[in-house]
Amino acid sequence: MKRKKTRQIHIGRIKIGGDAPVSVQSMTNTKTEDTKSTVEQIKRLLDADCDIVRVAVPNMEAAVNISNIKEKIEVPLVADIHFDYRLALTAIEHGIDALRINPGNIGDEDRVKKVVYAAKKKNIPIRIGVNAGSLNKRILSKYGKVTPEALVESAMEHVHILEKLDFHDIKISLKAHDVPLTIDAYRLMSDTVDYPLHLGITEAGTVNTGIIKSAVGIGALLAEGIGDTFRISLTGDPVNEVKTANEILKALGLREYGPTLVSCPTCGRCNINLAEIAGKVENKLTTIKKPITVAVMGCVVNGPGEAKDADVGIAGGKGEGLLFRKGRVIKKVPEDNLLEALFTEIDRIK
Structure with a gap:
């Protein structure tokens, strides 16, 4: 199937977008401060053929510990950060390969600049992640409810912040638990920009229901040639996310994956x-x-x-x-x- 052409970025050794194959991501559910547990889980994800792993960075201890984790793994690592720009700077300092952070949520322009310049210096991409459950009140008031247009407008506000700072090492996600809403939002986003897209149905649920919702939503988009990387979001063991993701790619003829x-x-x-x-x-x-x-x-x-x-x-x-x-x-x-x-x-x- 023909993929929609997007610009290419790099997360560590993994290429995202362009002519690169669709990559599979997951996220640890261990405490990032706990090196042993986090590394053990990452190795299990790698055994299941995960390409990129994201870790939560809710505090400074977690940000500092990234270097300890990186010493023991060979997979690109993404730091998931909300609100505190200092956590992003520390994660960059300690060897993170990419950031998941919304520029508009980390404070004034000076703080955004510090993060962007640090990321640019080390060729670290930034994922702008917009969730239906956290749209700002102004956009919600404008559209009356969460719509594909509202999700895209929110994402573009963050994109423009980065572009004004001459930063284009960007990928975008627009997540909701509502499958038709998510599909329509990604279609609109794909027609709006050429940045690579990170697909996902957020809060999809447990293995039983979450796999169905994810396969329908993400599978439909991939079948249309939309999407460069994705995560299946399931409650519980993240290894199930990776296995499901690879089975979806296999079903679409996008990856060879086991029998x-x-x-x-x-x-x-x-x-x-x-x-x-x-x-x-x-x-x-x-x-x-x-x-x-x-x-x-x-x-x-x-x-x-x-x-x-x-x-x-x-x-x-x-x-x-x-x-x-x-x-x-x-x-x-x-x-x-x-x-x-x-x-x-x-x-x-x-």
Whole structure:
């Protein structure tokens, strides 16, 4: 799919925008002052193929500790800062790779200049992050409620502050928990500027509901070519955010990410416990990194044909099933041995 062209920035070694691939971000939920816990969580995020990690910087102890964290990881780190410009300056001093901060919220022009000049000196980009729940009263009064236009206008006020200081190393996010609102806001933003866009459905919820909302909202935008980087916002373990993000990219053909399981929804022709078998295969695939496609089909009538692109698969029958590769039947297998035969073939591929 064709991506909308944006200018390119760098967060550490990761390119954002331009012709760079869409990158996956997450955020730790540890205390940033706690080096051990934060580093352990970041390493788990990296194991799940996270590209960029953000940490909360609510106080000076957290800002200072960034250097200790940076010594132990090899992933670009973003400091999430609100209101206090001194935290931004300290985070820059201690090696942060990017800032998430709204220039209009950190005080007078002199304070903004200090942050911008420090960031510019070290080639540190700034993400302008506008949330539907924190629009200022003037903009809310103007539009009467949170609208796509209100979100974009708020973001552009912050953008203009930076542009007046000749700072253009910017990316923008416009987040809301309302999916249609978020989609419309990003569409409008994409038509307004060429800065890279950071996608997200904020406060999406728990794993069950949050994945659905995020997949619909972020997936729709990515399918339109909008978005250069994104975070899935889920309550709980942030590793789930990364896994979900990569699955969305995989579904859209934007990233190779581990194995893909193809399984039919079952019907009256199915004579095996397909749900149980598919669950066991899914567990098996969690141990594999290679991007192979494995099919678990319910019947032999058209299973191999429907899953002909799968690297390997099985199709159930009555008392026996078929083992196939790339749509070609290898052999008939007794039903009790189907899983064993499939796992043997998977092990040969990996």
